[in-house]
Amino acid sequence: MVKSAYIHIPFCKSKCHYCSFVSFPVLERKGAYINALKNQIKSEYGGEALETLYFGGGTPSLLSVKELEGILKLFTIKDGLEVTLELNPETVGAEYFQSLARTPVNRLSIGVQSFDDEILRCIGRRHKSSDVFRVVEEARCAGFNNISLDFIYGLPNQTEESFISDLKCAASLGVEHISLYGLKIEEGCFFYSQMPQNIADEEMQAQMYLSAIDALKERGFEHYEISNFAHGGKFSRHNNNYWKNQEYYGFGLAAHGYVNGVRYSNPINLDDYLENPLRKDFSRQLDxxxxxxxxxxxxxxxxxxxxxxxxxxxxxxxxxxxxxxxxxxxxxxxxxxxxxxxxxxxxxxxxxxxxxxxxxxx
Ligand code: SF4
CATH class of the missing domain: 1.10.10.920 (Arc Repressor Mutant, subunit A)
Structure with a gap:
């Protein structure tokens, strides 16, 4: 039985230097994309009450609240549904959160990566640390009580001390969830061709990770999955469904799904997806x-x-x-x-x- 749906929003204002996700700075194609996405949902979603919906990206917060509502109303919304929106801090303000709070979205996942503005600049992020403090406060004021922050360790010029101090700062903001990812420079990203100086080697990354586990545990976070930490039992229910091997829909460009024992992935090419959002690049019944x-x-x-x-x-x-x-x-x-x-x-x-x-x- 399908429990979850992932919805991919592949637009970003620009490309971060470490990023090899399927995302493009082509916002002019947003309207056409949303139409194709809605067509896919209308045709593949069975209407069942799901446990979780997850807008990932790219930068889903580049969609207006009205655009998000247009997508959300295609789903059966029942009490207890977890709806997560990934967001980049520089894209939203207090008004956005106030409107968003009136939709079924009830969990926010914020791409922080680091609180060091020099590191943020070097990795091509558009926001500053002050944007994160502002959006956490604005989101709280609008009533959001389930906020997750993402961090990367092993970034250029990042020391173990500065990384741990970032995590202490995150914990002091009172957020419910923290995700940590080691920097991986993969083919296709800017850093792959322009390798940055002073990045942590594997051993150093392991050391940073172990110190992070201790620092977060000391602050009451439960280390419930390799990369994820929850406070007050606020696990990511969406990701938990993946890890518990439950079935889920994948809607949107390059999204993966698992329905009726079939693993599939949608087209990775934007033109292909716009032309036929029902096409699959890969589909296979698992034995x-x-x-x-x-x-x-x-x-x-x-x-x-x-x-x-x-x-x-x-x-x-x-x-x-x-x-x-x-x-x-x-x-x-x-x-x-x-x-x-x-x-x-x-x-x-x-x-x-x-x-x-x-x-x-x-
Ligand atoms: S890291 Fe996130 S915000 Fe940056 S380009 Fe990739 S998807 Fe967009």
């Missing part, structure tokens, strides 16, 4: 083994891990027996632990999670 591997892959990202009774019943397997070799190997090295029939990665396991996870694949 039982693939579903099981995804369940393991996603489940081990969560602190709540993999419950043996649950996975055994769901896939009709004996998990501990089937994966005896890899489980004992990493339990011996202290990378995986098992408590009360739940297998999860330890802190040292998280640091080498990609290697461990790949060993569960057949």
């Amino acid at each position: 039982e083994q693939e579903k099981l591997e995804e369940e393991i892959f996603l489940g081990l990202r969560l602190k709540s891990g993999i419950n043996v009774d649950f996975i055994n019943a769901k896939f009709n397997i004996d998990f501990a027996k089937k994966y005896k070799e890899v489980l004992s190997k990493y339990m011996l090295t202290g990378h995986i632990e098992c408590k009360n029939s739940v297998y999860s990665l330890t802190q040292s396991g998280i640091l080498v999670s990609n290697t461990i996870l790949s060993e569960f694949l057949e």
Whole structure:
């Protein structure tokens, strides 16, 4: 059963230097895009009451509140629905939040990346740290009580001390959620061709990450997923549905979906999507083994891990027996632990999670 929907808004005012997401500074195509997006939703959405909707990007806050409402009214909106909007601090003001608060949007995810204005300038962000303080206050005044901030570590000239001081500052703003991502310079971004000086190596990134876990735990944040921390139980319910391997719609350019056991991705090319928003670049019915591997892959990202009774019943397997070799190997090295029939990665396991996870694949 489909529980969630992701809606991609691929527009940004300019491109950040580290960004290889599908996003373009072509706002003049916004109207045509919204029409195509609505056509896709009307044709693929089954009308069921979902648990979460997520506007990601790009910069979804470049849509006016009226444009967002036009999209939202295509969905069945029931009490308890979590609706997240990603936003960039320089794109919105108090009036926007006041109007937004009258829509079903009830969770905000703000791209902060750093509170150091020199670092922000160097990575091509358009906002300053003062914009973040302003929007958090404006959002609070408008009644938003579920705010998440995104940060990147390993940025040019960023020290461990400055990163941790950013996180302390974020915690002091009283936000409910913080996400942390290590800088990755991938093909297609500006930094890929103009490699910046003074970026953290892998070891330094690991050190920054471990210090961040301690700093956030000390401030009452629960480290519930590899990159995510929640205060007062305010997890991202949307992302939790992904990690619990639930089905979800993917609407919009380059969005991925998982419906009726089929994983799919929408066109990555804007012209292709505008021409036919129902076209898929990729679509594949997963077999039982693939579903099981995804369940393991996603489940081990969560602190709540993999419950043996649950996975055994769901896939009709004996998990501990089937994966005896890899489980004992990493339990011996202290990378995986098992408590009360739940297998999860330890802190040292998280640091080498990609290697461990790949060993569960057949
Ligand atoms: S990082 Fe975010 S704001 Fe910057 S260009 Fe990429 S999608 Fe847009």
